[in-house]
């Protein structure tokens with residue numbers, strides 16, 4: 001057994017908007033193996049901040065499926081819905097620092113002007129709700145080095161976009177809460193799907209703005225059903241809990257670049273995970289941002 005170390009803390013942060021599917025299991029297994037191979041802790045956080053999208057019972061369903069796949073987390077599961085006061089405190093802090101401003105632009109207006117927000121409300125000092133609240137980007141870098149994909153360059157306009165941290169409907173935005181949680185949970189490394197790769201520089205910058213050291217980020221290839229179409233709850237990906245556990249785990253590991261020896265293909269999942277932990281390295285992961293998963297799932 002690896003000696004637990006306080007140095008490495010990783011996490012898996014599902015949104016409980018449906019059961020765990022092949023795509024989300026890849027992020028769970030990838031982040032788990034990375035944490036365990038570093039003798040670190042692996043935390044689970046329920047990203048249930050976007051309440052209209054949440055499905056009652058999906059959180060316990062996800063946790064049951066993680067256990068079924070031998071993915072036992074450290075500590076207690078953190079729920080974003082329990083942390084609104086903390087987010088409000090950070091929001092107030094940013095407001096006092098005059099780093100945010102109210103915005104009344106609609107999604108339609110923004111998409112008509114090219115899809116990236118260009119700061120139209122930045123100087124208007126709007127105060128009449130309903131308003132979305134945007135964080136001034138203040139020169140977020142457009143490069144970062146990904147632990148898996150190496151040096152990355154993202155569009156400068158996207159990096160420098162003033163983005164929403166509190167939505168017009170009053171809910172705190174993912175972009176704010178993910179960073180506050182990663183800081184508060186002491187996350188040292190984030191391993192997650194490549195769909196969030198372009199959001200990394202702004203999240204690193206917000207960490208720094210809040211006085212914390214940003215974690216390192218590594219992105220895993222995304223499971224797609226055809227180019228550009230992520231396997232997701234929205235396109236009715238089937239829940240993995242209904243499939244044979246060892247076969248699914250062998251497929252997830254193959255997707256991540258680890259081919260189990262023949263005698264472990266059907267073995268109990270704990271044996272498969274022990275072998276995978278011992279053989280895991282980020283360098284074995286295919287350097288492709290999308291992989292068609294119909295050959296695996």
Ligand code: GLU
Nearest residue numbers: 013014015047178192196
């Ligand atoms: N909650 C996000 C998702 O389910 C993941 C966020 C993250 O890992 O930063 O896609």
